[in-house]
Amino acid sequence: MTTTKQTDIRAIVKRTSELARLSLPPEEEERFIAKARALLDYVEQLGELDTTGIEPTAHAVAFAQVLREDVPIASEKAATILEAAPERDGPYVQVPKVIDSEQ
């Protein structure tokens, strides 16, 4: 098992926060890093087990591919669902501009 002990936990938290689109308020940072270190150190103990050749379990119950019949079903919820959006413009959900006009 790759250990995080040699790796800088601070760098991991920083990089992962960016991936998860979260930032850490500076006043929380030390406490957060201590907790993340405790948790990642704790899970290292799985390394004691030899799992060579053991199949991974993704789901406790094995499911075959579950597909329904390909028939359209009408939804009458569109207006209600749209109402839940924090900012709207008519039948659209409003977001900050994503396309740079100079491109």
Place this chain on the structure above:
Amino acid sequence: MSNKNPSSDLRDRTIAELASLLHAREISAREVTETYLAEISTRDETLGCYLTQTRERALAQADAADARLSAGTDLTPLTGIPIALKDIYLTEGVRTTCASRILEDYIATYDGTAVAKLRAAGTVLLGKLNMDEFAMGSSNEHSAFGPVRNPWNTDYVPGGSSGGSAAAVAAGLAAGTFGTDTGGSIRQPAAHCGVVGIKPTYGRVSRFGVIAFASSLDQVGPLARTVRDAALLLEAVAGHDPHDATSIPAPVPCYADALTGDVNGRIIGLPREYFGEGIDAEVVVAVKKAAAHLEGMGAKIEEISLPHTRYAVPCYYIIAPAEASSNLARYDGIRYGLRVNTGGDLDELYEATRTQGFGPEVRLRIIVGTFVLSSGYYDAYYRKAQQVRTLIKEDFTKAFERCDAILGPVTPTPPFKLNEKIDDPIAMYMSDVLTIPTSLAGLPGMSLPCGISKAGLPIGLQLIGKPLEEATILNIAHAYEQSTEWHRKVPVR
């Protein structure tokens, strides 16, 4: 109504008793509902069980139930019964927060399958219950809207994450409730509050319309005062659902009919790992006494081993955060929920919304989950944990070649105090050391009261069954419950 002061005893009635009084028209659903609403008004400020009360809707549903009861048609054992739901269940037109700032003002746009079934059965919804934010926690202290207090002693936690669901039943603020269980979130609070709670087999109940935490582990289940009540509530929601591809297409037995009280010849395994180091002596004594009691009723008690038990918590704290990090990616401030628009670009909106919207424990788990799934670490963490999950599952498969059920404690200790473990995540996570293995294996598990600690707090007994054999553990639980007095003990009001 013969009793001049109905409120003094209606709140102590079980669902089964209320149903027979309602069906006989000796009481009305409105009386029962008003009794509970009055209790909530008087006592919930201290306990903090409810995040949202649905008073007007409750009275309207009670009147509709009374109309059904008068007509005598379309009746179920739950018609007119006041219940409440963990605030993780989507309820159309009702605020559904998951105890998070990110959903603080979110009004659900549809009913989940369990909610729709409960509504169709004629239940009365009293409100939505407090919980740890996004069901991540074992003490209910991670709610964005304040903790829940244990009705037995308000200095103590009720357990979590379904803390409001357990405390509401114990305190008599609902006749029955629903919670969800990912690593013990029904069983652990049920044990800490001295009520009955069952997490059925993974896939037994549809998860459609239940806010996702860790999708391979989450399961819906009831909390109630007695095993029979839990059986009635479970039966009402169980079954296959085309909206949840992981729900199992197997018929639902009549769980109440399975409660014969006969345990003669049943082989019950006691895993030695569940009574070893780290398990409080008072808990061990109470649970072993319960095993001896069942032996006296004709069950065969055998010591067994579940050798990978100690690896279940670390395994879970890779798998559950990984799944959570993926599930919680949807909260981005775009389509619903909180939006924090700083006037910058889309990425800034995502980051500001998620940082302000999620509490510290949720952020910790998202970051850990994102890390264990990230390129270069996936095999070492996530795949490794999935392989360990196989070993944990195989432990149970072997045990069940011989046993009909497994018995042990629910929690390693009686309830702990508020703030006792808040800064030590590992100590907090160890609260679930005896419930997480069952979750990883997808098996049914339940908790029922089996003792009171010297400090005056409840101790729970856990029964674990084979896949889809909820009826077996419910019957063993019923046999124990009905021949002991623990279910009659309630906290002082």
